[in-house]
Amino acid sequence: MRLLDTLTNKLREVDPVHEGSIGIYVCGVTPYAEAHVGHAMSLIVYDVLVRYLRWDGNSARGYNVTFVTNYTDVDDKLIERAAELNCDPLELASENIDRWEREQVELGIVPPDKRPRVTGEIETITSTIEEIIRQGYAYVTTNGDVYYRVQVKNDYGKLSHREIEGLRAGTRGELGKDKEFPLDFALWKKQKPGEPAWPSPWSNGRPGWHIECSAMAQRYLGDTFDIHGGGVDLIFPHHENEIAQAEAATGKPFARLWMHNGMVQYENEKMSKSTGNLVSVAEALQRWHPAALRLFVLSSHYRGPNNLTEEAMGAATRGIERLEGALKPFKASPDATPLDPEGTRTRFVEAMENDFGTPQALASLFDLARAINRGRAEGFDLGLAQAELQELTSVLGLRLDNITFTEVKIDKIALADTASEFGVDHSGSEVESIITALIERRTIARTEKDFILSDEIRDKLATLHILLEDTPEGTHWSMQS
RNA sequence: GGCCACGUAGCCAAGUGGUAAGGCAGGGGUCUGCAAAACCUUUAUCGCGAGUUCGAUUCUCGCCGUGGCCUCCA
Numbered sequence: 001m002r003l004l005d006t007l008t009n010k011l012r013e014v015d016p017v018h019e020g021s022i023g024i025y026v027c028g029v030t031p032y033a034e035a036h037v038g039h040a041m042s043l044i045v046y047d048v049l050v051r052y053l054r055w056d057g058n059s060a061r062g063y064n065v066t067f068v069t070n071y072t073d074v075d076d077k078l079i080e081r082a083a084e085l086n087c088d089p090l091e092l093a094s095e096n097i098d099r100w101e102r103e104q105v106e107l108g109i110v111p112p113d114k115r116p117r118v119t120g121e122i123e124t125i126t127s128t129i130e131e132i133i134r135q136g137y138a139y140v141t142t143n144g145d146v147y148y149r150v151q152v153k154n155d156y157g158k159l160s161h162r163e164i165e166g167l168r169a170g171t172r173g174e175l176g177k178d179k180e181f182p183l184d185f186a187l188w189k190k191q192k193p194g195e196p197a198w199p200s201p202w203s204n205g206r207p208g209w210h211i212e213c214s215a216m217a218q219r220y221l222g223d224t225f226d227i228h229g230g231g232v233d234l235i236f237p238h239h240e241n242e243i244a245q246a247e248a249a250t251g252k253p254f255a256r257l258w259m260h261n262g263m264v265q266y267e268n269e270k271m272s273k274s275t276g277n278l279v280s281v282a283e284a285l286q287r288w289h290p291a292a293l294r295l296f297v298l299s300s301h302y303r304g305p306n307n308l309t310e311e312a313m314g315a316a317t318r319g320i321e322r323l324e325g326a327l328k329p330f331k332a333s334p335d336a337t338p339l340d341p342e343g344t345r346t347r348f349v350e351a352m353e354n355d356f357g358t359p360q361a362l363a364s365l366f367d368l369a370r371a372i373n374r375g376r377a378e379g380f381d382l383g384l385a386q387a388e389l390q391e392l393t394s395v396l397g398l399r400l401d402n403i404t405f406t407e408v409k410i411d412k413i414a415l416a417d418t419a420s421e422f423g424v425d426h427s428g429s430e431v432e433s434i435i436t437a438l439i440e441r442r443t444i445a446r447t448e449k450d451f452i453l454s455d456e457i458r459d460k461l462a463t464l465h466i467l468l469e470d471t472p473e474g475t476h477w478s479m480q481s
Numbered sequence: 482g483g484c485c486a487c488g489u490a491g492c493c494a495a496g497u498g499g500u501a502a503g504g505c506a507g508g509g510g511u512c513u514g515c516a517a518a519a520c521c522u523u524u525a526u527c528g529c530g531a532g533u534u535c536g537a538u539u540c541u542c543g544c545c546g547u548g549g550c551c552u553c554c555a
Contacts, residue, residue: 009485076553145554160550162484167551186553209553232486237552262486263549270548299504300494304487305548312493315505322504325518351495359495363503373519377512451514458516469517476518 001053001353003227004303006235006258007159007243011355014053014257016226021064022053023221025255027213027230027238028069028115031096032078035281037293037308038231038264038271039100040107043069044297045261046229047109048396049356055395058349068114068220070213071097074206075118079195090119090196103281107290108397114220118212121219122198125207128215128249129187129200137248138187141178144203146188148245151181159243159258160236185241187211210238214246214254228255232262232303265307279308291398292317298358298396319366324400326369326389331473332381339380341388344368348392358396365392410479411464418460422453435466439475442468 005012016022026046029039046067056062073093082089097117104111118125129146132138138148150156150164157163167183186208191197197204217225223246230239239258246254264271271278284293296316300306344364351360372385393400410431419426424437438457445453458468467480 076555160484162551166483183552189554192554232549234550235485236550241552265548268547295504296493304494307493309493311505315493318506319504321518328518357495359504360502363495366503370520374521377520446514449514455515467517470513471518 002355003257003259004355006239006260009161012257014226016063017222017224017256021066022227023066023225024050024068024227024229025213025217025221025225026067026069026228027234028071029096029100030072030075030077031093031100032075032081034096035100035103036271037266037279037281037284040103040281040284040293041264041297041306042231042261043104043109044107044294044397045302045356048294048298048358049227049229049259050110051395051397052352052356057345057391057395066114066221067110067112068116068217069112070216071115071117072209072212073097073117073119074196075209083194093117093119100281103285106285107281108294108399110397116216116220118207118216119196121212121216122207124219125211125215126188126198126200128218128245129207129211131249132187132245135248135251137245139180140202143178144190144205145178145186146202146208147179147184148187148241148248149180150183150185150244153244153248156183156244157240160240162236162240185210185237187245210241211245213238214242214249217242217255218246218250223250223252223254225255227257227259229259229261232260235260261302262305265305267309268307288313289317289320291320291400294396294398295319295362299362301359302356320398320400323365323369323389323393323398326372327386327400328476330376330382330386332379332383336379336381339372339375339382339385341368341371341385344388345392348395361392361396365389368392410466414464415466418464421460422457435461435477439468439477443475446470 001014002011003014004010014022024046026042029035046069050065050067053061053063053065071093073090078089078093082092085092101115129138132148133140133146136149137152138146140146157167164183188200188202188205188211189208190203190205195206197206217228228239228242243254266277266279269277288296292313293316296308296312297306299316299319344367347364348361351357351364354360368385368389372382372389375382375385390400412431415431415434416426419434419438422438422441424434424441426434426437429437438461442454442457445451445457461468461477462480465480467478469476469478
């Protein structure tokens with residue numbers, strides 16, 4: 001598999017440090033507020049990467065993947081926000097993490113293997129800082145802060161492709177109190193009144209932003225590991241500083257390949273809290289199906305920007321329904337010819353191998369869906385083709401089985417009223433059996449050519465978002481968004 | 482101002498030095514009691530200008546536009 005590596009700016013083959021295994025580290029959120037769809041998009045991308053690498057459907061694959069993503073649960077923003085809300089920053093972080101993890105389940109994210117939090121890794125972090133100081137790449141100020149010394153190694157800026165001089169020109173020229181050089185950044189910050197703090201050799205304080213990821217990635221994946229991911233907005237300074245610190249501490253290369261995903265926009269505008277142009281994951285999950293969100297993410301290339309609009313989500317929802325429709329069961333005659341999914345798998349794999357080309361991979365699946373629908377009309381045995389579609393969509397994490405049935409979405413009272421209206425028994429019945437009974441009532445009406453009644457039943461159910469479709473095998477129902 | 486991406490049909494979105502996947506929406510058909518779904522069919526010369534080339538949407542340069550980043554005690 002080839003991915004565009006930010007460090008070399010070239011397509012590079014994923015070449016595991018340890019044969020057959022791949023370690024992936026992705027920067028997670030700073031949980032000072034609820035997660036938004038940008039966070040969801042990022043995680044969906046890496047979730048699919050992990051699923052694909054683990055998948056054994058491609059002869060060369062089936063890697064043993066270790067996926068690590070962190071929570072930076074001590075941070076300036078978190079402390080500020082907690083002060084505004086007049087609550088404890090660590091509790092605030094914990095609450096936001098819990099909510100985000102519940103949402104991840106709804107989004108169909110395979111739980112990462114490790115989800116370390118800064119507050120649980122203070123010793124890991126302080127020992128990494130000690131090592132960096134020992135190597136001469138960091139210094140302790142009289143105040144008790146620790147700064148990384150950017151100028152010692154000559155490769156600072158290699159990831160974001162910037163020169164120290166250029167960066168320096170962009171600074172405000174203020175040389176922080178004890179900083180040796182404007183670009184030096186904090187590894188450890190001495191506690192200020194009211195802030196959470198932990199003991200360290202230099203002062204009671206907390207880790208700076210950046211060091212946590214270097215320390216945690218190396219703890220869980222080794223000094224050198226395979227893939228480091230995150231949003232493009234993290235390339236500088238976060239990842240640049242991460243790579244500097246990590247390599248300063250060990251003298252070894254850090255991540256072998258750096259992968260960055262693009263940002264999500266909402267209705268053509270940057271998502272930002274200040275303008276209120278932001279969609280939370282909770283809101284997105286309420287408005288759209290998780291599979292539709294995932295299809296939306298995968299239908300554009302991971303590195304490009306992705307513009308979330310009503311229209312795009314409508315298209316994604318229809319796309320899911322289309323894929324789902326192709327998987328509907330079909331009873332072929334015993335002597336039917338099996339439909340051959342032909343080159344679908346090859347196309348799918350080639351697309352994925354080439355810099356994670358999910359849009360093209362999806363195109364191969366939509367083509368297969370069409371072939372299946374055609375084969376259905378022509379009486380082919382669809383088993384093989386449908387199994388293929390099922391397998392490949394599940395590699396992308398698209399849950400298509402019975403996805404439209406969400407009992408909570410059904411207005412049970414209105415449904416019961418509808419049943420009474422048409423003289424159908426609904427006492428103590430399950431939602432599904434009431435619907436089935438209504439369908440039976442309608443089928444009788446249709447047999448009797450009472451199309452006025454049958455249409456009334458169909459229309460009434462439609463107002464409850466229950467869609468009826470008549471097919472040669474009988475009437476099917478599904479939930480409509 | 483600096484660095485980096487991107488600019489393809491009504492919308493979303495791939496891709497290629499030799500006249501452009503897929504999805505949504507729209508038009509026209511088939512099927513259906515009518516629908517729905519499905520199937521068939523139809524809709525682009527690839528931001529603008531110049532250059533390289535037998536030939537560029539695909540390479541180079543300029544311009545315009547959009548987006549990201551340009552640090553922590555904002």
